[in-house]
Amino acid sequence: MARSTQSLQVRLLVTLALLLLAAAGVAAWALDSMYRDLGLRARQDVLEAQVIALIASADIDAEGRLVPENLAEPRLAASGSGLYAEIVSSRGSWRSPSALGSGLNLAATPATGERRFEYARLADSSRVLGLSLGIRWVLEDGSSRDFIIRAAESLEPWYEEVARVRAWLLSGSIVLGVLLLAGLAVAMRVALKPLHQLETEIADIEAGHRELLGSGWPRELAGVTGNLNALLAGDRKRLERYRTTLGNLAHSLKTPLAALRGLIESGHTDRESNLRQLDRMQEIVQHQLKRAVFGGTGATMTDLPVQEPLEQLRGALAKVYNDKSPRMAIAVAQDTAYPVDIGDFLELAGNLMDNACKYCRSEIAVRAMPWTSADWRRPGLLMDVEDDGRGIPPSERSRVLERGARADESVAGQGIGMSVAREIAAAYSGTLEIGESRLGGARVSVRLPGR
Amino acid sequence: MRLLIVEDEPALLEMLARQFRSAGFAVDLAADGVEGEFSGKEYPIDIAVVDLGLPGMSGLDAIRAWRKAEKSFPVLILTARDSWQEKVAGLDAGADDYVTKPFRFEEVLARVQALLRRSGGWSQPLLTSGIVELDTRSQEVRVAGTPVELTAFEYRLLEYLMLHAGEVVSKTELTEKLYEQDFERDSNTIEVFIGRLRRKLDPDGDRQPIETLRGRGYRIARD
Numbered sequence: 001m002a003r004s005t006q007s008l009q010v011r012l013l014v015t016l017a018l019l020l021l022a023a024a025g026v027a028a029w030a031l032d033s034m035y036r037d038l039g040l041r042a043r044q045d046v047l048e049a050q051v052i053a054l055i056a057s058a059d060i061d062a063e064g065r066l067v068p069e070n071l072a073e074p075r076l077a078a079s080g081s082g083l084y085a086e087i088v089s090s091r092g093s094w095r096s097p098s099a100l101g102s103g104l105n106l107a108a109t110p111a112t113g114e115r116r117f118e119y120a121r122l123a124d125s126s127r128v129l130g131l132s133l134g135i136r137w138v139l140e141d142g143s144s145r146d147f148i149i150r151a152a153e154s155l156e157p158w159y160e161e162v163a164r165v166r167a168w169l170l171s172g173s174i175v176l177g178v179l180l181l182a183g184l185a186v187a188m189r190v191a192l193k194p195l196h197q198l199e200t201e202i203a204d205i206e207a208g209h210r211e212l213l214g215s216g217w218p219r220e221l222a223g224v225t226g227n228l229n230a231l232l233a234g235d236r237k238r239l240e241r242y243r244t245t246l247g248n249l250a251h252s253l254k255t256p257l258a259a260l261r262g263l264i265e266s267g268h269t270d271r272e273s274n275l276r277q278l279d280r281m282q283e284i285v286q287h288q289l290k291r292a293v294f295g296g297t298g299a300t301m302t303d304l305p306v307q308e309p310l311e312q313l314r315g316a317l318a319k320v321y322n323d324k325s326p327r328m329a330i331a332v333a334q335d336t337a338y339p340v341d342i343g344d345f346l347e348l349a350g351n352l353m354d355n356a357c358k359y360c361r362s363e364i365a366v367r368a369m370p371w372t373s374a375d376w377r378r379p380g381l382l383m384d385v386e387d388d389g390r391g392i393p394p395s396e397r398s399r400v401l402e403r404g405a406r407a408d409e410s411v412a413g414q415g416i417g418m419s420v421a422r423e424i425a426a427a428y429s430g431t432l433e434i435g436e437s438r439l440g441g442a443r444v445s446v447r448l449p450g451r
Numbered sequence: 452m453r454l455l456i457v458e459d460e461p462a463l464l465e466m467l468a469r470q471f472r473s474a475g476f477a478v479d480l481a482a483d484g485v486e487g488e489f490s491g492k493e494y495p496i497d498i499a500v501v502d503l504g505l506p507g508m509s510g511l512d513a514i515r516a517w518r519k520a521e522k523s524f525p526v527l528i529l530t531a532r533d534s535w536q537e538k539v540a541g542l543d544a545g546a547d548d549y550v551t552k553p554f555r556f557e558e559v560l561a562r563v564q565a566l567l568r569r570s571g572g573w574s575q576p577l578l579t580s581g582i583v584e585l586d587t588r589s590q591e592v593r594v595a596g597t598p599v600e601l602t603a604f605e606y607r608l609l610e611y612l613m614l615h616a617g618e619v620v621s622k623t624e625l626t627e628k629l630y631e632q633d634f635e636r637d638s639n640t641i642e643v644f645i646g647r648l649r650r651k652l653d654p655d656g657d658r659q660p661i662e663t664l665r666g667r668g669y670r671i672a673r674d
Contacts, residue, residue, distance in 0.1 A: 282553045286533060313535065316542035320549070322569055343536040350535025 009188050017181055024173035028166075035165055039158055040129075044117060047131035050076075050151040051115075054085055055135065058149075064091040066137060066147045071096065082154035084128070089147045106150050110134040120152065127159070128152040194218050198225065211236065230451075237427060249288045256280040287416060303337035306368050306381070309346050313353050321357045326364055326387075328353075333369035338381035338448060340428060348424045351417035352385040352444050360387035360441060376450030380430075383446040386437035397434040418444070452567060452611060453477045453628045455499040457487030457513060458529070459506055467500065470556045471563075475590070475607045477631045484508025491517045491524075495627045498567055500559065502529045503541055511544045518545035525566035527559070564588065571614035578613045580671050583652055583660050585613050594652055604629070605648050608641075612661065617673030619664055645669060 050073065057068040066087045075081035076096040084099040086106075095104070103123025108116040108130070115133040122128060130152035138144045194217060204210045212232055217225045260277040263270070307330075314328045338345075349366070356364040364387045371380035392400055401422050421444070422432040430448035437443035454476045458464040461482070468478050479494055481487035484505040491499055491513065499517075503510040514526055525548075528541040533551045541549060547566055550559050564587045568576065578585045582595040590606060592599045601609065607629050612620055622641045629641075645661060652660050662670045 279555075286551065286553070289533060309539075312539045312543055316535075316539045319542050319547050322547075323565070343534060346535040346539055350539070354535075 009185070009192065012188060013181060013185060016184055017177070020177045020180060024177055028169045028173055031169060032162075032166060036162060039162065043129050043153060043155070043158065044131070046153060047117075047129065047151045048115075050083065050085060050153075051131055051133050051149050054087065054149055054151065058087065060137070060139065060145075064145070065089065065094050066149075067094045082157065084152045086150045087147055088150070089145060091145070104128070104130075104152060106130040106132055106152060108132040109148060112136045112146060119155075122154075127155045129155055194221055202228075205232065241427075245288055249284065252284045252288075253281060256284070302339060303378070304340050304342055304345060305335070305337045306345065306349075306383075307332045307336065309342065310349060310353075310366055310368065313346065313350050316350075317353055317357050320354075324357070324360075324362075326357050326360050326362055328357075329363070329365040331365070331367045336368050336370050336381065338370075339378065339451075340381075340448070344424050344427070348421050348446065349383070349385070351421045352446070355417050355444075356385050356387035356389075356442075359389035361389055363388050363439060365437075365439060371447060371450060373450060378450050380450035381446070381448040383448075384443055385446075386439050386443040387441040388437070388439040389441035391436055391441045392434050400434065401432065421446070452498065452607065452614075453479065453494070453496045453631070454563070455479045455481065455487070455490050455494070455496045457481040457484065457490075457499065457505065457510065458502040459483055459504075460502070463502075467556070467559070470560070474560055475603050475610070477607075477629055479631060484510060484513045488513040488516045491522060492520050495624070496524055497628060498524055498563055498570075499526045500529065500563065501526055501546070503537065504531055511540060514541070514544045514546055523570075525570045527562050527566060529554070529559075561588070567614060571616070573614065578610075578616070579674055580613055580616050581658065581660055581674070583609075583613070583671075585610060592652075599651050601648070601651065605644060605651070608644050609648055609652075612669060612671045616671045619668045619670050621668035624668070 053072050054068050057070055057072060058066045059069055061067045066089060068085075068087075071077050073083065075083040076085055076098050078098055079100060080102065081098045083096075084102060084104050085096040086099060086104065087094045101123075104120070105122075106118060106120055108118050110116045110132050112134045113136075115131060118130050118132070120128050120130055130150060132148050132150045135147050135149060136144050137147055198213070198217075198221065201210065201213050205213070212229050213225045256277045260274065260281075263273055263277065310330050310332065314330055317328065318325070353364065353366060364385070366383070366385050368381065368383040371382045373380070400418050402419060418432075418434075425432045425446050425448060428448045430446060433445045433447075435443045435445060452475070454471055456464060456467050456471070456478060458467065459482055464480060464482060468480055471478050479490050479496060481490050485507045487499075487501065487505070487510075488508055490496070501510045501514060505513070508516075510528060514528075517524075517526070526546040528538075528546040528549045529552055530537050530541065530549055531552045538549050547569075548562050550562055564576070568578070568587060576586060576588045578587065584593045584596075585591075587610065592601055592606065592609060608625065611625065611628055625641050645663075649656075649659075649661055652658075660671060662672070664670060
């Protein structure tokens with residue numbers, strides 16, 4: 001998807017802005033309708049109070065109209081005050097002085113005891129809310145007459161207030177939204193800072209200014225940076241090994257090359273002497289190749305269950321040592337697995353088992369089990385390879401492990417399997433130790449740590 | 452002994468062929484995996500030497516194909532990479548032993564002879580039948596402790612019979628195994644050589660180390 005290249009920050013901000021807009025809209029609508037409801041109720045209460053006040057002060061005049069004797073509300077007396085009243089009956093009607101010339105035109109004619117609210121427009125087209133109440137007035141002679149008492153109030157001032165509140169709500173929401181988005185942008189910059197830091201550090205590594213990522217990464221990034229560091233360290237180790245191997249190779253080929261050149265230049269044509277130098281060079285190449293094959297670092301490896309490769313090695317060695325046919329016992333604890341390259345593991349175990357078969361009298365034993373520690377999320381690996389041969393005396397052990405480690409050392413006829421195995425173990429930050437087997441011969445113990 | 456070499460490097464193929472022939476083998480050659488697979492399936496070979504890295508069909512696939520076709524002759528693999536991963540793959544596919552390149556011919560020969568002995572049921576390089584002794588390493592033959600001079604073909608014939616000691620070996624089998632594919636064959640030749648061999652091993656004619664089973668072939672007794 002093309003959009004996936006867009007900045008996370010921009011995507012988050014756009015989404016949040018849309019969400020905020022929707023939330024502000026809903027909130028403003030709710031506030032507005034609540035305010036209007038309350039306002040209308042208040043207007044209605046005012047009108048009812050006016051109507052009741054009118055009834056209280058009214059009496060029948062000479063012409064048979066019902067007329068308030070005094071106006072308690074001064075707004076009814078002032079023209080154009082916005083508060084109006086009238087009392088109508090079949091005998092004629094009374095209007096408050098404020099209503100004169102206003103064009104007040106309420107139409108509702110409720111029955112006795114009934115009241116009706118209505119909206120109407122005055123002559124100047126301003127809007128009013130009116131209340132009409134039907135009453136029956138009992139005269140002194142015991143007869144009765146029906147009147148409609150009306151009060152109306154201009155809605156304009158209230159509408160203006162509603163408009164003001166709406167404007168205030170709108171601008172308030174906008175300011176709040178902008179402030180929230182700005183705050184979010186800042187918060188995201190702060191939260192994403194480690195990512196920028198990571199980017200910078202990786203660029204530094206590429207440029208060769210630093211070798212590994214620093215420490216103290218937030219928990220969410222620690223896994224990634226840890227793996228990256230392991231990968232980088234493994235890469236560097238491998239590079240160093242290649243360099244060493246190349247250096248050793250070139251260096252160690254010099255001597256036989258010089259000898260060969262000397263033999264040829266001096267007219268020496270002894271076939272055996274020339275062949276000896278060639279053999280030496282062959283040995284050197286083979287030896288360095290063997291040391292260079294393994295892959296190293298377990299940072300990106302998936303767990304390799306070790307039972308099957310050990311069985312494969314047993315099958316292979318049974319053929320190679322057919323004449324001797326040693327008994328080969330393999331005991332692997334259930335679910336023993338380790339993040340190791342299959343080639344590296346076969347090389348490690350193959351060299352050790354090969355040696356055991358070579359030096360045993362009649363039997364070898366291989367044991368493998370997980371190596372657990374509270375510090376590790378993934379367990380390490382413990383592996384013992386034993387034989388019933390003559391063993392390796394303590395004084396010889398370090399020599400066996402170092403054998404062939406220096407390329408210019410003569411390796412003729414000497415197996416370098418053990419030292420290659422030790423180097424593979426070291427590439428996985430592990431160790432290899434030689435001890436005594438309960439079978440009577442040597443026991444080689446490999447310990448590869450977990451992570 | 453009839454030996455198949457599958458190797459794509461012409462110089463190496465030629466060198467191995469020459470040396471195995473002078474060591475008394477009838478040699479069939481294949482320069483790639485497809486040809487090698489065909490030869491291994493179609494010709495009555497006793498042993499194969501196979502390079503693992505081949506064009507066309509890999510050495511591993513050729514070995515697997517032979518084993519699937521129930522060809523049980525021993526196979527020696529030549530590996531360029533001295534890694535256990537490759538050795539395990541080769542031995543797992545059905546090979547019986549390996550030699551790592553570069554190698555000395557003596558080493559390859561020793562492995563081939565060991566595999567042949569093993570497939571004949573011998574666990575030692577010294578094959579014996581009665582008073583006849585044959586040392587596959589030095590290619591020396593003794594009768595009652597006295598060395599006997601044999602020609603190359605006579606030696607091959609005796610070695611084949613002794614490796615298959617206790618079994619009846621037909622004349623057809625011998626012609627097939629001792630001659631290369633394109634060799635002019637004459638069934639009487641075997642009879643002539645058997646006659647010479649008998650005179651050399653048993654000049655007085657009282658021991659009869661090589662038994663003739665009329666219409667079926669020859670047999671050397673197994674101790």
